[in-house]
Amino acid sequence: MLVLEEHPEIGKPPHCAGILHSTKLKKARINIPGDVVLAKVNAISLYHNTDHVMDIPTAAFYIIDRVAFDKRLAKEAERAGAELALLSQAVKVARTSDGLVVSVKQRGGTRDVTGKIVVGANGFSGYFSRQLGLRAPNDFIVCFQYEARVEGEVPKSIVAIVGRKLAPGGYGWVLPIGDDKVRVGVGVYRVSEPAKHYATKVLEAFFSKYKILEEMGRPLPLTGPVIPFYTDNYVAVGDAAGFVNPASGAGIIAACLSGRAAAEVISSALEEGNYTKEFLSRVESLLREQLIKPYLDLLKVRHDFQSFDDRVLGEAARMIKEELLFAKRSKLKILMKGAKLALKKPKLAKFAYHLLKLRDVISM
Numbered sequence: 001m002l003v004l005e006e007h008p009e010i011g012k013p014p015h016c017a018g019i020l021h022s023t024k025l026k027k028a029r030i031n032i033p034g035d036v037v038l039a040k041v042n043a044i045s046l047y048h049n050t051d052h053v054m055d056i057p058t059a060a061f062y063i064i065d066r067v068a069f070d071k072r073l074a075k076e077a078e079r080a081g082a083e084l085a086l087l088s089q090a091v092k093v094a095r096t097s098d099g100l101v102v103s104v105k106q107r108g109g110t111r112d113v114t115g116k117i118v119v120g121a122n123g124f125s126g127y128f129s130r131q132l133g134l135r136a137p138n139d140f141i142v143c144f145q146y147e148a149r150v151e152g153e154v155p156k157s158i159v160a161i162v163g164r165k166l167a168p169g170g171y172g173w174v175l176p177i178g179d180d181k182v183r184v185g186v187g188v189y190r191v192s193e194p195a196k197h198y199a200t201k202v203l204e205a206f207f208s209k210y211k212i213l214e215e216m217g218r219p220l221p222l223t224g225p226v227i228p229f230y231t232d233n234y235v236a237v238g239d240a241a242g243f244v245n246p247a248s249g250a251g252i253i254a255a256c257l258s259g260r261a262a263a264e265v266i267s268s269a270l271e272e273g274n275y276t277k278e279f280l281s282r283v284e285s286l287l288r289e290q291l292i293k294p295y296l297d298l299l300k301v302r303h304d305f306q307s308f309d310d311r312v313l314g315e316a317a318r319m320i321k322e323e324l325l326f327a328k329r330s331k332l333k334i335l336m337k338g339a340k341l342a343l344k345k346p347k348l349a350k351f352a353y354h355l356l357k358l359r360d361v362i363s364m
């Protein structure tokens with residue numbers, strides 16, 4: 001197996017906040033080595049723009065060093081027999097009578113590599129899928145993130161921000177990654193200003209003094225799984241197949257799960273000498289209950305959310321703050337509040353209903 005990476009170093013440049021939910025990791029049987037964990041938090045602090053709404057206690061979230069994590073995965077792949085080719089950019093994939101041929105741009109020029117099966121793990125653009133006549137993700141949230149050293153208090157939880165002033169059509173975040181270091185970012189949808197403009201607003205709203213250490217930005221597919229993500233001799237995984245949680249933007253666990261499912265099926269395909277799309281469609285079957293169905297459901301939550309203007313979001317925030325402090329109320333009171341909300345704000349009630357129904361998959 002040959003792994004092509006266009007950059008000189010695995011994991012760099014990083015494009016990730018590195019948030020992973022401990023329960024989801026356990027469920028997905030993914031082990032996170034302790035030394036890649038930068039911080040562990042047990043709560044989400046929800047903000048509507050700069051107004052604090054509530055703190056939600058949660059099972060642990062890890063905030064990881066994504067570069068170190070990717071390097072670890074690459075080492076595991078090498079130990080399992082993969083050959084890693086850095087500074088090797090796959091520029092084209094085409095069909096031959098015997099499989100696929102990938103044109104690879106390297107220092108010395110371009111060479112062709114043939115393979116029985118090609119895995120499109122090239123991230124959000126998904127252009128290999130397109131070159132082979134499949135659909136690829138076509139709806140994106142644009143993300144931008146700073147890593148910064150800050151003066152003042154670093155939050156002890158994940159700060160999650162909604163509201164059109166700071167994160168139109170999406171969300172913002174502030175994460176602790178050290179005593180005086182944070183990641184601050186946004187994902188915004190269909191806006192005229194660049195995402196960096198909003199990330200700067202968040203940084204300035206939360207910290208009066210800071211020094212920017214690193215910045216990164218790129219689109220994140222929010223189309224949901226693009227089916228079919230396989231054809232004869234080819235399977236796409238991770239972002240390239242749209243395996244990103246459409247509600248939270250999380251994609252690390254989904255990339256690992258889809259990669260693992262593809263590896264299982266490809267290993268059988270190689271044993272049986274069967275590289276047809278019918279055989280490779282087993283990847284879809286393996287992922288249907290765990291990823292595909294929940295993510296397609298979560299698209300509804302995202303569409304509801306994006307239809308709210310700041311007034312509606314502000315009202316929801318106020319209601320949560322003043323009325324629906326669930327933990328402190330009886331089930332009957334919550335039901336009564338829910339019924340009142342459904343009468344007054346049917347759109348919000350539908351959103352809350354979807355959110356509650358899908359709460360177990362939301363952070364995966």
Ligand SMILES: Cc1cc2nc3c(=O)[nH]c(=O)nc-3n(C[C@H](O)[C@H](O)[C@H](O)COP(=O)(O)OP(=O)(O)OC[C@H]3O[C@@H](n4cnc5c(N)ncnc54)[C@H](O)[C@@H]3O)c2cc1C
Pocket residue numbers: 004005006007011015016017018019020088089090091121122123124143144145185216217218219220237238239240243244249250251252253255
């Ligand atoms: C700002 C931001 C914050 C995020 N935060 C989180 C988070 O906190 N938690 C979470 O779970 N998810 C998060 N995500 C999403 C997550 O980063 C992605 O879903 C995940 O990285 C997808 O993995 P992947 O392997 O499919 O693609 P990628 O991580 O994009 O990897 C693709 C790799 O392919 C290489 N490549 C691309 N094209 C070629 C080519 N032609 N030839 C050779 N190599 C190529 C790239 O260099 C890269 O190394 C975030 C995304 C962004 C943008």
